[in-house]
Amino acid sequence: QSVLTQPPSASVTPGQRVTISCSGSRSNFGRNPVNWYQQIPGTAPKLLIYSNNERPSGVPDRFSGSKSGTSASLAISGLQSEDEADYYCAAWDDSLNGPVFGGGTKLTVL
C-alpha cells in the first residue's frame, strides 16, 4: 500500500488532455513540494516535474503540475503515443527523512 494515492490507470486518445491525481497527508504534502516521474516500460524513471510545477530542461511544456493542500495533479496535453508510460508522484516525508511515492498511474494512449 503506497503512502501517496494515485489512480492505477488512465487511458486517452492522441491529442487529448489527461490529468493524473495524487493525494497525500500533512506529513508529506504538508510543506513539501510534489515531484513527478515518468517511467517508460523497461527503462529507469525520469524526472518530469519538480517542486510542484517546475519542468527540467528538455521536458515539453505539454507537461504541467500543480498542488493544493494535500492534493496534487499532473496534466498532459496534446497526448502522443510516446507519452504511454507509468507516472509516479513523490514527496519528501519529514518523518522518514526520505521520499514517499504514489503507487503509479499507467497511462495508455489508445
Next chain:
Amino acid sequence: EVQLVESGGGLVQPGGSLRLSCAASGFTFISHWMSWVRQAPGKGLEWVANINQDGSEKYYVDSVKGRFTISRDNAKNSLYLQMNSLRAEDTAVYYCATVRTVTPSAWFDPWGQGTLVTVSS
C-alpha cells in the same frame, strides 16, 4: 554527461548478502545527497536509503533497517549498498539516484539504469 551506473546485482539465496555499487560521473558527486530506490517486479517505486554528502547521516526505510547499509566513497565518486540477510521480498531492480534540493523541495535526478537483485533458492 551526467551519469549513474549501477552494478553488483544478481541471484542470491535467502539469508545471503550482496553489495551494489553505483559509479557517478559528470557532476560534483561530493556535493549531493544520494539515494537507493527499488522496484519489485511489476510494482511501484520504493525509497530504500539516503546518505548525505560526507556519509555522516544515513536514513533507511523500516523494512531494511539493520540489514542494509548505505555508504559512499567520494574519492571514487561511488555509492554502495551492502545488503545482508536478504529476503525474497527484497527482489527488485535497485536504482541509485542523485538527490537535488532547493529547500524545502527534494527530488531525484538523474537515476541510474538499475541493477536486478533476485533473492531465491
